[in-house]
Amino acid sequence: MNFKRPRGTADILPDDQPYWGKVYDTARKVAHQFGYRRIDTPTFEDTNLFERGVGNETDIVQKEMYSFEDHGGDMITLRPEGTASVCRAYIENGLHNQPQPVRLYYAAAMYRYERPQAGRVRQFHQFGVEAIGDPSPEVDAEVIELGWKYIADLGIKNVTLRINSLGDAEGRADYINDLDKYFLGVVDQLPKVDQDRLKRAPLRVLDSKARETQAIANAAPKSVDYITGEAKEHWEALLVLLDNLKQAYPDFSYTVDHRLVRGLDYYNRTVFEFEPAESGSQGTLIAGGRYDPLMGILGGQETPGIGFAGGLERLILELKKQELPVNSTKGPDVVVVTLGDARAAGAALASGLRATEVSTVLAPKRSMKAQMRYANQQNASNVVILGDREVENGVASVKSLGEGGGQSEVALDAASIAEHVRSNGNQ
Numbered sequence: 001m002n003f004k005r006p007r008g009t010a011d012i013l014p015d016d017q018p019y020w021g022k023v024y025d026t027a028r029k030v031a032h033q034f035g036y037r038r039i040d041t042p043t044f045e046d047t048n049l050f051e052r053g054v055g056n057e058t059d060i061v062q063k064e065m066y067s068f069e070d071h072g073g074d075m076i077t078l079r080p081e082g083t084a085s086v087c088r089a090y091i092e093n094g095l096h097n098q099p100q101p102v103r104l105y106y107a108a109a110m111y112r113y114e115r116p117q118a119g120r121v122r123q124f125h126q127f128g129v130e131a132i133g134d135p136s137p138e139v140d141a142e143v144i145e146l147g148w149k150y151i152a153d154l155g156i157k158n159v160t161l162r163i164n165s166l167g168d169a170e171g172r173a174d175y176i177n178d179l180d181k182y183f184l185g186v187v188d189q190l191p192k193v194d195q196d197r198l199k200r201a202p203l204r205v206l207d208s209k210a211r212e213t214q215a216i217a218n219a220a221p222k223s224v225d226y227i228t229g230e231a232k233e234h235w236e237a238l239l240v241l242l243d244n245l246k247q248a249y250p251d252f253s254y255t256v257d258h259r260l261v262r263g264l265d266y267y268n269r270t271v272f273e274f275e276p277a278e279s280g281s282q283g284t285l286i287a288g289g290r291y292d293p294l295m296g297i298l299g300g301q302e303t304p305g306i307g308f309a310g311g312l313e314r315l316i317l318e319l320k321k322q323e324l325p326v327n328s329t330k331g332p333d334v335v336v337v338t339l340g341d342a343r344a345a346g347a348a349l350a351s352g353l354r355a356t357e358v359s360t361v362l363a364p365k366r367s368m369k370a371q372m373r374y375a376n377q378q379n380a381s382n383v384v385i386l387g388d389r390e391v392e393n394g395v396a397s398v399k400s401l402g403e404g405g406g407q408s409e410v411a412l413d414a415a416s417i418a419e420h421v422r423s424n425g426n427q
């Protein structure tokens with residue numbers, strides 16, 4: 001029987017790990033620069049959390065969740081996203097008792113049953129941040145800046161940032177009403193998928209992929225024209241803050257896109273997406289927004305929040321597309337090559353070297369030539385060659401594989417060889 005990995009999943013092999021190291025390391029570094037602290041939540045949660053949090057009418061809940069009944073009869077779902085889990089954890093662990101806002105980040109696998117294609121898989125990974133407990137526009141600007149800096153620090157170029165405001169619940173009803181009326185007036189010109197979407201979620205017609213709908217959506221009523229009161233002040237203040245970001249980041253730019261709505265129900269006010277300049281929405285690298293209603297929906301005290309999540313698979317595709325450098329994986333400091341009966345002595349030497357923090361691998365029992373080839377393939381810095389004669393004389397041959405690598409005879413004990421390898425600068 002031949003086992004295959006499930007569709008839409010990937011094996012991340014050692015050769016690909018430098019890319020993963022880069023997206024994780026940069027995420028950690030940037031999150032810490034902005035004062036965000038790591039949180040980890042369970043891979044699975046009560047199904048209800050996502051039905052309520054993400055929204056029953058969303059594609060995620062309707063079609064994409066991995067849900068099952070466990071042996072105790074509870075309905076469980078593999079998390080399709082991180083925000084609902086983080087808010088659940090905030091409520092459950094009383095994080096409202098800490099100084100607000102609480103700034104959190106995570107990097108973890110998420111699960112959605114989607115049709116796999118480039119940049120869209122069923123098990124994917126997100127770097128996400130959530131700033132909870134502060135309603136002010138400065139926090140919106142901070143989260144957007146964090147996303148911008150993450151992409152910039154990865155070295156990714158030509159990314160566009162689009163933002164919009166969905167306003168608050170009050171203005172929204174009027175807006176959706178008018179939007180509905182507008183689309184109903186041209187319903188015959190909409191493709192079937194969008195006619196269906198219009199019945200369920202008129203907002204989602206705005207970000208339709210269908211070309212004929214897009215032309216119609218461009219002329220649709222704009223949510224920013226409907227926002228009033230505090231939501232309007234918030235939006236206007238945010239635009240000023242974003243303009244000010246250009247002082248620190250001369251390349252920073254954004255466009256207001258009134259067709260930007262998000263596929264999750266918890267958003268209000270600010271929403272935003274970062275995507276490569278030449279790609280459809282499949283390529284959205286980072287997406288997020290404000291979700292002030294969410295805590296209340298989940299049964300907590302009303303608490304404002306804003307955050308984003310970036311798809312690590314998509315960021316890595318972009319790193320590769322733009323041919324950006326990653327650190328190559330360093331091989332072991334030493335590969336021990338043994339001949340004749342010296343293999344046991346070689347194994348003991350390898351242990352001794354590892355005990356003194358020199359990374360060491362014992363070459364497989366093969367010909368000298370094959371062992372040397374193995375050392376090269378492992379990208380080793382040095383080989384230590386041990387034969388019967390070396391063991392008898394208490395000396396080993398240490399050969400540097402680095403540039404201009406020389407060969408020396410060194411006393412056959414771990415401390416001397418470790419010292420030699422270190423002073424060679426080849427550790």
Ligand code: HAM
Nearest residue numbers: 081083119120121124284285287288289307308309311
């Ligand atoms: P989302 O737009 O559903 O938002 O996902 C955020 C990002 O995750 C996407 O822009 C994309 O890069 C990546 N992503 C989503 N689905 C897939 C997939 N099937 N394959 C590969 N990558 C994918 C959220 O998840 C919200 N929780 C973001 C947020 C945090 N809003 C506020 N805080």
